[in-house]
Amino acid sequence: MNSKVYIDIETSGFSQQEDKIIEIAALKIDQQSKVRTLFHSFFYPEKQIDKKISAITNLTNEFLQQSPTFEKKADEFLTFIAGTDLFVFNEKFVIGFLNSELQKSSNVVIKNTTHDLLKLSQDIYKTETVNLDFLIKVLKVGENMSKNVFNEILILPIMFNRVSEKIL
Numbered sequence: 103m104n105s106k107v108y109i110d111i112e113t114s115g116f117s118q119q120e121d122k123i124i125e126i127a128a129l130k131i132d133q134q135s136k137v138r139t140l141f142h143s144f145f146y147p148e149k150q151i152d153k154k155i156s157a158i159t160n161l162t163n164e165f166l167q168q169s170p171t172f173e174k175k176a177d178e179f180l181t182f183i184a185g186t187d188l189f190v191f192n193e194k195f196v197i198g199f200l201n202s203e204l205q206k207s208s209n210v211v212i213k214n215t216t217h218d219l220l221k222l223s224q225d226i227y228k229t230e231t232v233n234l235d236f237l238i239k240v241l242k243v244g245e246n247m248s249k250n251v252f253n254e255i256l257i258l259p260i261m262f263n264r265v266s267e268k269i270l
Contacts, residue, residue, distance in 0.1 A: 103133040103134070104133065104185060104186050104187045104215075105130050105131060105132045105133055105185070105186045105187070106130070106131045106133065106186060106187050106188075106189055106259070107128050107129065107130045107131075107182070107183050107186045107187070107188050107189065107214075108128065108129045108131075108189045108190070108255045108258040108259055108262075109126065109127070109128045109183075109188060109189070109190050109196055109200075109255065110126070110127050110128075110190070110191070110196070110251040110254040110255050110258070111123050111125065111126045111127075111196055111199055111200070111251060112124050112125040112126075112158075112159045112161065112250075112251055113155075113199055114147040114149070114151045114152075114155055115151075115152065115155060118198050118199055118202040119202070121147070121199075122145065122147035122148065122149075122172060122203065123145055123147075123172055123199055123200070123203055124144065124145050124147050124151065124155075124159065124161055124166055125142075125143070125144050125145065125159065125161060125251050126141070126142070126143055126145070126179070126251065127140070127141070127142045127251040127252045127254070127255045128140070128141040128142070128179070128182060128183065128255065129255040129256065129258075129259070130182065130183075130186060131259065139182075141178070141179060141182045142251075142252060143169070143170070143175050143179075144161065144165070144166060144169040145166070145169050145170065145171060145172045145175070146166050146167055146168075146169045146170065146171050147166065148171060150163050151163055151166070159250075160250070172203045172207060173203075173206070173207035173208075176203070176204060176207040176208050177208065180204070180208070180210070183212070183214060185214075186214060187214060187215045187216070187217060188212070188214045188215070188216045188217065189216075189217045189219065189258060189259070189262055190216065190217070190218060190219065190258075191218070191219040191220050191234055191237075191254075191258065191261075192218065192219075192220045193216050193218035193220070193221065197212055197216055200212055217262070219237070219258065219261055219262055219265065220232060222262075222265050222266070222269075223237060223265055225269075226265060226268050226269065227240070234249075234254065237261055237265075238257070241260075241261055241264045241265070243257050243260045243261060243264065244256075244257035244260075
């Protein structure tokens with residue numbers, strides 16, 4: 103059984119062609135030993151981020167200028183996720199951005215098996231808006247946590263388990 107890696111990112115915007123990942127958090131859970139390992143990094147996007155993005159992410163241009171570029175940490179990230187199943191909320195966004203960055207830096211794309219909490223949740227909750235805030239509320243998990251990638255990867259395993267239980 104493969105290890106599971108739960109991933110969340112923050113970006114400098116919504117365009118995978120023009121914007122960059124500015125923060126990534128990934129939690130690996132070994133399925134046999136249950137050992138947890140964390141990959142976390144901030145990234146300098148090589149351009150100024152909009153004030154709206156700073157307000158959402160609480161990350162400033164001044165802070166990010168001290169961080170490495172994604173390219174400098176790409177190999178470390180790829181090694182971290184090698185041979186694992188990936189679990190994300192919104193595969194199109196998260197894996198799309200990761201592949202965009204990886205193609206530019208390493209000329210590779212992620213080939214891991216990916217599980218998407220958004221798709222899984224949309225199959226269960228027949229509502230127009232299924233987002234993390236909605237799931238936090240209906241699944242009663244992480245309600246008092248501040249929203250950031252680190253906290254979100256901590257609750258993603260719980261959310262996947264609770265949504266999966268609803269399917270069975």
